[in-house]
Amino acid sequence: MxxxxxxxxxxxxxxxxxxxxxxxxxxxxxxxxxxxxxxxxxxxxxxxxxxxxxxxxxxxxxxxxxxxxxxxxxxxxxxxxxxxxxxxxxxxxxxxxxxTLIHPQATIGSLVTIGSGSVVCAGARVTTNIQLGRHVHLNPNVTIGHDTTLGDFVSMNPASSISGDCVIEDEVLVDVGAVVLNQLVVGRGALVGAAACVVRNVLAGSTVKGVPAK
Ligand SMILES: CC(C)(COP(=O)(O)OP(=O)(O)OC[C@H]1O[C@@H](n2cnc3c(N)ncnc32)[C@H](O)[C@@H]1OP(=O)(O)O)[C@@H](O)C(=O)NCCC(=O)NCCS
Known part of the structure; x- marks a missing residue:
């Protein structure tokens, strides 16, 4: 039923x-x-x-x-x-x-947990040992790398990428095509602009854009 x-x-x-x-x-x-x-x-x-x-x-x-x-x-x-x-x-x-909705053409690796309310679109790649919080959006072609945690209500816009070992806190918005390099923390409620390359931790509530993102 x-x-x-x-x-x-x-x-x-x-x-x-x-x-x-x-x-x-x-x-x-x-x-x-x-x-x-x-x-x-x-x-x-x-x-x-x-x-x-x-x-x-x-x-x-x-x-x-x-x-x-x-x-x-x-x-x-x-x-x-x-x-x-x-x-x-x-x-x-x-x-x-x-x-919780996961498109059949997304790939979800081993040791991945996905919170309720989350929507994972076609082409999203979630690799290994990753926790996604509640109500996370992974738009088409997002990649989430190993050992990363996304908090609740995180939005990953199309083709954005998180490298390994990152912490993306609650209510972060990562805009289209942006990249977060490995072992970084993006603080609660931060906004990462389209096509940015994040090379340092991002303060909670801040907006960063550009390459390198500032
Ligand atoms: C980061 C962002 C939120 C900034 O918004 P904003 O502060 O309203 O920006 P503005 O349009 O007022 O532009 C302010 C300045 O930042 C620049 N700018 C805007 N977005 C930028 C970006 N992503 N990267 C680099 N510079 C950017 C503008 O060129 C402008 O520069 P200037 O002052 O030298 O002319 C926005 O531009 C962005 O990246 N949005 C992404 C939208 C998206 O991903 N949509 C997908 C939906 S699925």
């Missing part, structure tokens, strides 16, 4: 997450998820027509979801770590449980 699922967020990553669900379902012996639709507090006209084109149901706002008698599983398909955390906290408090 497939489990009911909703995606919070009808923007780009929310709709990419719907494709992850579809890929999981077509690859499994029988579908694992019944995607009820997407929830969004501020559905833009562009997102509305894209949701429709993708044959997804728009289910209303977060309040509408919380008012339901049923409690489908959920993932938050919103890239911003802080927004994602706020929504997950509300839904957890209202009795919802998060799902």
């Amino acid at each position: 497939p489990e009911d699922l909703v995606i919070v967020g009808a923007g780009g990553f929310g709709r990419e997450t719907a494709d992850v669900v579809e890929a999981i379902n077509v690859t499994a012996a029988s579908p694992l998820w019944r995607l009820l639709g997407v929830v969004d507090d501020s559905l833009s006209p562009a997102s509305a027509s894209r949701v429709q084109a993708q044959s997804l149901q728009y289910l209303g706002s977060l309040d509408d979801l919380i008012k339901l008698d049923v409690r489908p599983r959920y993932v938050v398909g919103i890239g911003s770590p802080t927004v994602r955390r706020r929504i997950a906290e509300r839904l957890d408090a209202a009795g919802f449980a998060a799902a």
Whole structure:
């Protein structure tokens, strides 16, 4: 029996997450998820027509979801770590449980743990002895190297890479194509700009960009 699922967020990553669900379902012996639709507090006209084109149901706002008698599983398909955390906290408090979605074309190595609410997209490579926290997003073609820990609500944008032995703390956002060299710590809530090369530890809450990243 497939489990009911909703995606919070009808923007780009929310709709990419719907494709992850579809890929999981077509690859499994029988579908694992019944995607009820997407929830969004501020559905833009562009997102509305894209949701429709993708044959997804728009289910209303977060309040509408919380008012339901049923409690489908959920993932938050919103890239911003802080927004994602706020929504997950509300839904957890209202009795919802998060799902974990791993695209069949991602590769997950040995001794890897992945927290609930996480979404791992096609082409992501997670090697060995790696801990991913809750509600982590690994966009397409992200690589996470050996012995690395990612905290809760970390977002890794497409094609970004973490070398070995790194600690990426809660709510860090690593933008598209950025690289973090080995044995570094990126502090809580930091933002690493697109295409940056991080060569030193990054202070919590700071933004770094460029090569080398400053
Ligand atoms: C790092 C980032 C957040 C900075 O945003 P910002 O502070 O609003 O930057 P601005 O656009 O105001 O630009 C400020 C300066 O930084 C430079 N800059 C912006 N992004 C940069 C980057 N990634 N690397 C190097 N320099 C960058 C700009 O050229 C500008 O330089 P100038 O003052 O000499 O003209 C942003 O540019 C970025 O990298 N975003 C990534 C988005 C992304 O990954 N999207 C993927 C979604 S899936």
